[in-house]
Amino acid sequence: MAKHSLPGTVDTAGMDIRHMPDSVLIRPSILYFGTPVVLITTRNPDGSTNITPMSSAWALADHVVIGLAGGGQGLANLLREGECVLNLAGVDQHAAVERLAPTSGYDPVPAWKREVGYRHEADKFALAGWHALPSLAVAVPRIAECPLQLEARLCHALPRPIEAWRATAGGYTVLELEVLRIHAHTDIVVPDTQHIDPSRYHPLFYVFRHYFGCGPRLGRTFKAEV
Numbered sequence: 693m694a695k696h697s698l699p700g701t702v703d704t705a706g707m708d709i710r711h712m713p714d715s716v717l718i719r720p721s722i723l724y725f726g727t728p729v730v731l732i733t734t735r736n737p738d739g740s741t742n743i744t745p746m747s748s749a750w751a752l753a754d755h756v757v758i759g760l761a762g763g764g765q766g767l768a769n770l771l772r773e774g775e776c777v778l779n780l781a782g783v784d785q786h787a788a789v790e791r792l793a794p795t796s797g798y799d800p801v802p803a804w805k806r807e808v809g810y811r812h813e814a815d816k817f818a819l820a821g822w823h824a825l826p827s828l829a830v831a832v833p834r835i836a837e838c839p840l841q842l843e844a845r846l847c848h849a850l851p852r853p854i855e856a857w858r859a860t861a862g863g864y865t866v867l868e869l870e871v872l873r874i875h876a877h878t879d880i881v882v883p884d885t886q887h888i889d890p891s892r893y894h895p896l897f898y899v900f901r902h903y904f905g906c907g908p909r910l911g912r913t914f915k916a917e918v
C-alpha cells in the first residue's frame with residue numbers, strides 16, 4: 693500500500709513532521725471505531741417484543757442519540773410507539789448477541805439484507821435465551837440479563853435518506869431519546885449510592901465488527917465521583 697506524502701501546499705509551519713508516526717490514507721467500508729453494544733427492545737404491532745442489537749449510540753446528560761438503518765423492525769416500532777428500552781449488553785452476552793446478529797424482526801426481510809445472510813426471527817428472546825421483565829415508564833419490557841436497562845421515550849427523529857449508502861434501505865435515521873428510568877444490576881452499583889461502579893461494570897464493545905470487553909482501568913478523570 694502506497695504511503696501518502698503531504699502535498700506541497702499543506703502548511704507545516706511549527707510542526708515536526710519528521711517525527712510523526714507512519715500512516716496511510718484508507719477508506720474502510722465501515723467506521724465502527726468502538727462503541728458499547730445496546731440491545732433495543734421495542735413493541736411489535738402484535739404486542740410482542742423485538743430486540744435490535746446496535747452500537748451507534750452516545751449519551752449526554754439524560755439523553756441518548758442513536759442511529760438506525762432503514763428497513764429494520766426496531767426502527768419501525770420506535771417511530772410508531774415512541775418508546776423503547778436501551779439494554780446495555782455485558783461481556784458475557786456476546787455469544788447470544790451474535791445469535792441475534794443475522795436476524796431481523798421485519799417480515800419479509802428486505803432483499804439487500806437477505807442477500808448478505810439475514811433471516812426473519814419472530815422470537816428473539818428465545819433465540820438469545822434471555823428473559824423479559826416489565827418496565828415502569830414504558831410499555832415495552834426490558835432484558836433481565838443486561839446489567840443496565842434504560843427506559844426511554846423518543847424526542848426527535850431525523851431521517852437521513854443518504855443515496856450513497858444502500859439506497860434501497862432508505863439511508864438511516866438519527867433518533868434522540870430521553871431516558872426516563874434506569875435499572876442497574878445491584879452488583880454494579882456502589883452500595884447506598886446512585887453511582888455505577890466502573891470496576892465492576894463490564895460492557896460489551898463492538899469494534900470494527902469484532903466483540904471486545906474493556907481492559908483494566910488505566911486511570912480516572914478529575915471529575916470522577918467514585
Ligand SMILES: Cc1cc2nc3c(=O)[nH]c(=O)nc-3n(C[C@H](O)[C@H](O)[C@H](O)COP(=O)(O)O)c2cc1C
Pocket residue numbers: 729742743744745746747748749759760761762763764765766767789790792793794795796797798810898
Ligand atoms: C453488534 C451489532 C451492532 C449493530 N449496530 C447497528 C447500528 O448501530 N445501527 C443499525 O441500524 N444496525 C446495527 N446493527 C444491525 C442490526 O442489528 C440489524 O439491522 C438487525 O437486522 C436489526 O433488527 P430488527 O430489524 O429486528 O430491528 C448491529 C448489529 C450488531 C450485531
